[in-house]
Amino acid sequence: MPIFDFLIFLTMDNKETYWVVIYPYVFIFNKGGKTLFYNSETGESIFSETNREILELSKPENMYSLLVDENVLTKSHVFRQIIEKHFGELIPFEKCNKKPVSIYPQCLIERQEEEELIFELKELTIMLTGECSLKCIGCDYIYKQCLWCHKKADVIPFNRIKSFLGFIPLSGVSQINIIGGDILTYVSIDEFLLYVTEFKVKIRIFLHYELVNKHLEKLLKLFGNYDFSLVLLINSPFIYEVLLEITRKFEKFKVNYKVLVSSEKDYENAIKLSSNDNLDIIPIYNGKNLSFFVDNVFLNKEDIINSHVSMKEIFAHKLINTNTFGKLVVYPDGQIFANVNKSPIGTIDDNIYKIIQSQLIEGSDWRSIRINKECLNCLFQWLCPSPSDYGIVLNVKNMCHLSP
Amino acid sequence: MAEQNVEILTKIVLEKLMRKQLTGISRVTERDIINNLRNLADITIAVTERCNLNCSYCVYGGLYETDPLRNNRDLNEEAIRKLFNFLSDYWQDRVKGSIISIAFYGGEPLLNMKLVKHTVEYLFMTFPNFKFTFRITSNGLLLNKYMDFLVEKSFKLLISLDGNRFHNSHRVTQNGKESFDIVVKNVDKLKEVYPDYFEKYVSFNAVLHNRNNAIEVLDFIKNKYGKKPKLSPLATDGINKENGTIFNSILNKNSILPGEYKSFKDEEEFVNSSIGKNIRQLLSTIGMNYHDYSSLIYSNSRNEFHTGSCTPLRKLFLSADGKILPCANVSHRYVLADVHELNKIDILAIADKHNDLINRFYNSVCQKCASITICHTCIYSRDWTGDGEVGHCRHLTNINQLISEQNMISRYLASYPDAYFRLFNFFNNG
Numbered sequence: 001m002p003i004f005d006f007l008i009f010l011t012m013d014n015k016e017t018y019w020v021v022i023y024p025y026v027f028i029f030n031k032g033g034k035t036l037f038y039n040s041e042t043g044e045s046i047f048s049e050t051n052r053e054i055l056e057l058s059k060p061e062n063m064y065s066l067l068v069d070e071n072v073l074t075k076s077h078v079f080r081q082i083i084e085k086h087f088g089e090l091i092p093f094e095k096c097n098k099k100p101v102s103i104y105p106q107c108l109i110e111r112q113e114e115e116e117l118i119f120e121l122k123e124l125t126i127m128l129t130g131e132c133s134l135k136c137i138g139c140d141y142i143y144k145q146c147l148w149c150h151k152k153a154d155v156i157p158f159n160r161i162k163s164f165l166g167f168i169p170l171s172g173v174s175q176i177n178i179i180g181g182d183i184l185t186y187v188s189i190d191e192f193l194l195y196v197t198e199f200k201v202k203i204r205i206f207l208h209y210e211l212v213n214k215h216l217e218k219l220l221k222l223f224g225n226y227d228f229s230l231v232l233l234i235n236s237p238f239i240y241e242v243l244l245e246i247t248r249k250f251e252k253f254k255v256n257y258k259v260l261v262s263s264e265k266d267y268e269n270a271i272k273l274s275s276n277d278n279l280d281i282i283p284i285y286n287g288k289n290l291s292f293f294v295d296n297v298f299l300n301k302e303d304i305i306n307s308h309v310s311m312k313e314i315f316a317h318k319l320i321n322t323n324t325f326g327k328l329v330v331y332p333d334g335q336i337f338a339n340v341n342k343s344p345i346g347t348i349d350d351n352i353y354k355i356i357q358s359q360l361i362e363g364s365d366w367r368s369i370r371i372n373k374e375c376l377n378c379l380f381q382w383l384c385p386s387p388s389d390y391g392i393v394l395n396v397k398n399m400c401h402l403s404p
Numbered sequence: 405m406a407e408q409n410v411e412i413l414t415k416i417v418l419e420k421l422m423r424k425q426l427t428g429i430s431r432v433t434e435r436d437i438i439n440n441l442r443n444l445a446d447i448t449i450a451v452t453e454r455c456n457l458n459c460s461y462c463v464y465g466g467l468y469e470t471d472p473l474r475n476n477r478d479l480n481e482e483a484i485r486k487l488f489n490f491l492s493d494y495w496q497d498r499v500k501g502s503i504i505s506i507a508f509y510g511g512e513p514l515l516n517m518k519l520v521k522h523t524v525e526y527l528f529m530t531f532p533n534f535k536f537t538f539r540i541t542s543n544g545l546l547l548n549k550y551m552d553f554l555v556e557k558s559f560k561l562l563i564s565l566d567g568n569r570f571h572n573s574h575r576v577t578q579n580g581k582e583s584f585d586i587v588v589k590n591v592d593k594l595k596e597v598y599p600d601y602f603e604k605y606v607s608f609n610a611v612l613h614n615r616n617n618a619i620e621v622l623d624f625i626k627n628k629y630g631k632k633p634k635l636s637p638l639a640t641d642g643i644n645k646e647n648g649t650i651f652n653s654i655l656n657k658n659s660i661l662p663g664e665y666k667s668f669k670d671e672e673e674f675v676n677s678s679i680g681k682n683i684r685q686l687l688s689t690i691g692m693n694y695h696d697y698s699s700l701i702y703s704n705s706r707n708e709f710h711t712g713s714c715t716p717l718r719k720l721f722l723s724a725d726g727k728i729l730p731c732a733n734v735s736h737r738y739v740l741a742d743v744h745e746l747n748k749i750d751i752l753a754i755a756d757k758h759n760d761l762i763n764r765f766y767n768s769v770c771q772k773c774a775s776i777t778i779c780h781t782c783i784y785s786r787d788w789t790g791d792g793e794v795g796h797c798r799h800l801t802n803i804n805q806l807i808s809e810q811n812m813i814s815r816y817l818a819s820y821p822d823a824y825f826r827l828f829n830f831f832n833n834g
Contacts, residue, residue, distance in 0.1 A: 021412055024690050063821050089412065101818040102412050107700075108684070108693040111831050113445075114503055120698045166497040170443050172698060200435075311691050316700035326698045351501045360697070 019096060020079055022057060022064040022088040024103040025311050029379050030058055036379045037078075039087050040105075043308030046085065048078040064102035067093065107315035117356050119172035122326035125179060128192065129155040130332050132182040134210055136235055138286060142260065144341050145389050146282050148233055149180050149208055154332035158188035164330070164348035168199045171352075172326070177231075179206040181332075184215040193226040203228035204256075209238070212246050229254035236266035243273065260284040263292050285393055297390065299400040304380045314382050321368040321386040328355075338365035341392045372397040411814035413686065414807055420689050424777045429766055430710035431759050434752045437717050441494040446719040448507040448732045449523065452478045452516040453724045457543050457583055460574040460654060461613055461638050467651050469644050478516050479724045483743045484523050487722055488530060490746040500533045507539040509732055511724065514546040517553070524557055541609070543575070545583060547590035555601045563591060564609050565633070567624045571616035574654070588628075595629065608633035613654050634673065671830035674823065682813050683827060685778055709766055712780030716740060716754050734784040769797050774806040 022028070022037075029036040030050050035058075037046040048054065053076065057066045073079050073090075082088045091100055130152025136142075143150040168176075176196055183189065183205060196203055205222075209232045212219065219230070230250065234243065234257060243257075256278040259270040262285070270281045283297050309317075316322050329337045335344040338359055345365075346355040359366040368387050374397050375381045384400065391399055410418075454476045455462075464470050495502075506527065508520050520540070527536050539560040547563075554561055565587060566572040572584045595602040610621045610633045618635055625633045643651050674680045687693035694700055714730065717740070721729040726743040727736065741749045761783050770776050781799050801809070817824055 024413070024416060024692070060825065061821055063817065063824070098815075099818055100412055101814055101821070102416075103687075103690065103692070103817070103824065105692060106828060108687055108828060108831055109697055110684070110693065110695055116696070118499075120696055122698055122702050167499045169439060170498060170502075174702075312700055312703075315692075315694075320697050320700065322701050325701060352499055353501055 016070040017067055017093040018070070018073060019091040019093060019100055020053075020057065020066050020068055020082070020088060021091065021100050021102050022082065023086075024064065024105055026064075026087045027105055027311075027314060027382070028054065028058045029381070030055065031377055031379045031381075034379055035078075037082065037087055038309075038314075038383065039085070040309065040311040040314060043306075044085055044087075045305050046078060046081045046087065048076075051076065051078075054078070058104075060104040060106070063099075064088075064104050065100055067099075105311060105314075107319060109319070114353070114357070117360060118167065118170065118353055120326055120360060121171050121173055121328060121352075121356055123175045123177065123328075124168075124173050125177040125327065125329040126161065127152065127156075127179050127181070127329070127331050128161070128183060128186045128189070130181040131155060131185055132180055132208075132211075134182070134208060136208070136210075138235065138260075138284065141286070141393070142235075142284055145284055145393055146258075146260075147177060147179070147206065148258075149183070149206055151181060152332060155186065156330075156332040156334065158191050160334065160348070161192070161330070162195055164334075164352075165196065165199075167352055168196075168201065173199075173201055175202040175204065177204045177206060182211055183207055184211065184218055189222070190225075193222065193228065197226050197228070204231050205229075206231045206233060208233045208235075209243065209246060212249075216249070223253050229256060231256045231258060234259045236261050236263075236269060238269070240269070240272060256280070258282055262286045262289045264296070267296075283390075285390065290394070293390070293394065293399075294401075297399060299384065299402075301380070301402060304383050304400075304402075307383075309383045317382045317384065317386055318369065319367075321366055323386050323388050324368070325366045338363060339389070339392075341389055370398070374398045378402060409811070410807055411811045413690075413814040413817070414810035417686060417689050417810050418807070420691070421774075421777055424689075424707060426707055426709050426777060428708050429763060430708035432715045432755045434755050436715055437751050437755055438494065440715060440717040441491065442498065444491065444494070444717065444720055445502070445504050446507075447504065448509050448719070448721045449484070450479065450509045450511065450722065450724040450732070451513050451519045451523075452476075452511040454478065454515045455511040455543075456515060456545050456577060457512065457575055458578050458580070459576065461611060463639050467644055467647050467654075468639070474725075477724045479519060479722070479726065481519065481522050481526075483722065483726045484519065484526060486743050486746060487728075488527065490749075492530065495531070495534075498534065501535055502533075503535045503537060504531075505537050505539065507541070507732075509541060512543055512545070513540055514542050514550050517546075517550050521553060543583065544587040544590050545577075547587075547594060551590075551594050551598065555598045558601075558605060561606045562609055562634075563587070563606065564611070565591070565625065566610045566613070567616045567621035571610075571621055571624065573615055574611075574613060591629070602629075607631060609636060610634070611636050611638060613638055632673070671826050674826055675830045679813070679816055679823070680827065681780070682809070683817070683823065685780070686810070686813050687827075689778055707777070709762070709770065709776060709779075711762060711765070711770070711783050713758075713762070713782045713784060716758050730784050734782075738784050765797070769800060772802075773797070773800050774803045775799065775801040 025039065025041045027038045027040060029038065033050050035048045035050045035054050037048070039045070053066060053068055053072055056062060057064065068079070079090070083090050088102070125147060130150070132149065132151050139150050142148045176199075178192070180186070184207065186192070193203070203226070205228055207215070207230060212232065222228070230253065232246065232255060236259065238259070257273065258280045259273065260282050261267045261270050262283070267281065273279050283293065285293055324339050327338070329340055330348060331337065334348045336346045336348060336350075336355060338345050342365060345359065370381050370384060370387060375384070378398075380402065387397075388399070391397060453474055459465065461467060464474060506523070513520060524538060537560070538557055539562065540554065541562045541564065544563045544565065564575070566575060569582065569584045573582055575583050577583055594606070608625050608629070608631055610616070610625065612618060612621070612635055621633060621635065625631055638655055675684070684693055716730055719731045721732045722743060723729060723736070727739045728741045728743055729736070729739055740754055765783055770779065773779065779799070781797060
């Protein structure tokens with residue numbers, strides 16, 4: 001007798017029996033005797049002690065459908081919640097003697113042909129020159145936490161970078177970030193922009209705000225000639241009036257502002273600019289402000305369960321690093337990085353297909369996910385964002401207050 | 405809404421489809437087609453229309469309505485040179501090491517082996533920076549003569565064989581003699597002389613008809629060659645009405661039914677079967693199936709009507725009479741260009757024609773279809789009737805049919821829950 005028929009046979013007594021069927025967009029996470037039912041359509045959660053029925057229901061081969069008798073339903077408040085909160089359905093066995101099925105949520109990435117892998121590359125950051133006259137505090141560590149300019153000895157000749165970029169129309173690249181050093185000291189910036197704007201991808205130029213006045217004329221000319229957006233990089237503390245003046249100068253153009261904050265005081269100063277829609281406030285670790293991070297950046301249980309994480313996001317957290325995936329950084333010496341905190345993964349003279357293929361298959365950067373031992377035992381393992389550069393810089397595996 | 409029972413998965417699919425509003429009709433631009441040409445990696449070349457077999461069920465035989473001009477034409481070296489001269493302009497910026505697949509097709513392609521060899525040498529010489537992979541589909545009659553070359557160039561070889569002598573008896577020579585003995589002798593020799601090549605590069609295709617069935621064919625080829633053949637049903641479109649009775653006598657009406665789940669002996673066949681495709685579509689609608697990893701984070705908010713058609717020249721088929729078509733499976737009425745007049749090719753006109761066709765189908769047929777947002781029908785395929793004009797679509801679905809189809813998939817999964825995991829095994833570990 002097949003096992004499934006046998007189970008039906010076993011339940012054929014006088015008690016009412018029901019099918020409990022969970023909807024496919026509900027995730028069941030079981031860790032250390034606790035269970036979290038997470039509805040990725042609504043963001044709602046149900047917590048419970050793990051029991052035998054839940055473990056059975058969680059088995060993929062049961063297709064999210066389980067026959068239970070009314071005793072179980074009476075005793076277990078979790079099934080009542082499942083029905084009340086529309087995480088699933090209860091179907092009397094007498095109305096449905098064939099097992100109804102749902103689907104255990106799992107992500108299928110359809111096999112890709114080798115030549116299609118290059119379409120996974122979406123964003124390229126190119127540091128054309130590392131030269132810069134500024135002496136910013138944090139120049140040697142900020143770029144390790146977020147996309148930011150920094151000093152480096154090299155400058156890449158235009159012809160060398162041009163021959164590398166020939167693959168762009170044949171790839172998935174939809175955005176090119178251009179950073180320095182002081183990017184506007186790059187002698188071939190006009191030629192470069194003329195070349196890359198032909199690709200019809202989004203171009204962003206990253207420039208430190210203290211360099212704006214020095215290059216104002218040049219910037220306005222570039223805005224007149226090419227289609228790009230300017231990202232102004234602002235360290236705290238900054239002079240509010242100077243920034244307002246810059247904002248006014250560029251109000252006709254596409255400009256985004258990124259402001260670094262390393263303390264609550266910085267943050268309060270930065271939000272004065274928040275009337276500006278194009279503003280990103282980025283926390284930065286300076287080696288002395290761990291408590292600022294612990295208090296303001298580290299997540300607690302409420303942060304996690306109050307944020308609505310979609311099914312697609314959960315799949316992404318399980319499969320790829322959402323911070324680094326599809327992105328490469330090219331340094332002026334020709335080295336290519338998937339993460340600037342790690343070793344280079346090739347150079348612009350290497351075969352770009354092979355670089356992408358290696359990141360997809362064994363990439364410790366693009367495929368870096370929460371499988372460290374702290375996160376492995378956590379109910380919220382796949383609801384949490386992917387590991388970030390902050391974790392690397394702070395040398396912590398999980399940036400949260402949860403200790404499983 | 406229908407009165408029929410609605411399964412849970414069906415209910416979820418319908419909810420998702422109701423929320424999925426079309427934002428417009430997808431349009432192909434001249435630039436899209438130029439990008440397709442720059443990226444072109446799938447080229448099929450019919451080197452000849454000639455064949456040394458006269459199979460009863462051949463789609464180019466009397467049972468089907470075929471191109472009246474199709475006869476015994478061969479493609480020539482000039483056509484090959486012209487095609488790749490044209491493509492070389494688009495391939496200038498192509499990355500070193502790009503992989504391009506070339507498939508040789510016929511008729512029986514080994515009958516024009518001179519051109520196959522010429523093409524291979526020509527491509528190696530002209531494009532030393534690219535990596536070409538070659539495929540050929542053959543009936544195996546001339547394999548003894550040309551196997552050395554196919555092995556030397558690592559051709560992926562697909563041999564057509566319908567099973568044992570009786571199973572294969574629709575495959576007869578031009579004189580009406582059975583081909584089984586010669587083909588098997590040649591294949592045996594290939595296996596004996598080049599065992600490693602045979603293991604790695606050779607596969608089989610069997611057509612299912614009234615003289616065989618899936619299980620027996622699978623057993624025969626598995627036992628004899630250790631391979632799992634691809635099973636193809638007879639083409640049921642484009643039947644010549646005068647020969648409908650003969651066609652019906654040959655048709656195996658039970659060729660591959662979803663119920664024959666166990667006949668899918670490997671994941672690949674299951675994944676590409678109609679039930680496999682239906683489950684993949686269901687997963688896609690629910691949000692569990694993605695083309696690539698980046699789709700998980702780089703979302704496309706547009707949801708345009710596009711059908712299942714490739715945009716023109718994403719693939720390219722060069723017919724033996726020198727015509728360029730979207731792929732080997734489409735009718736001659738959709739010729740995109742003549743290989744000898746590629747200097748006159750009008751890419752904008754190809755884009756316009758494609759857009760016009762999609763628009764016309766959208767306005768007259770697809771708007772009425774309950775499956776419009778999940779359509780995978782190619783507008784160039786024979787699933788459309790109406791001789792290129794707007795006609796009827798075999799897949800036109802009303803809400804009741806959609807519910808029935810989705811219910812069928814649910815019930816299939818209830819009967820064969822393993823199917824779900826085979827799909828994942830194939831894509832994630834395959």
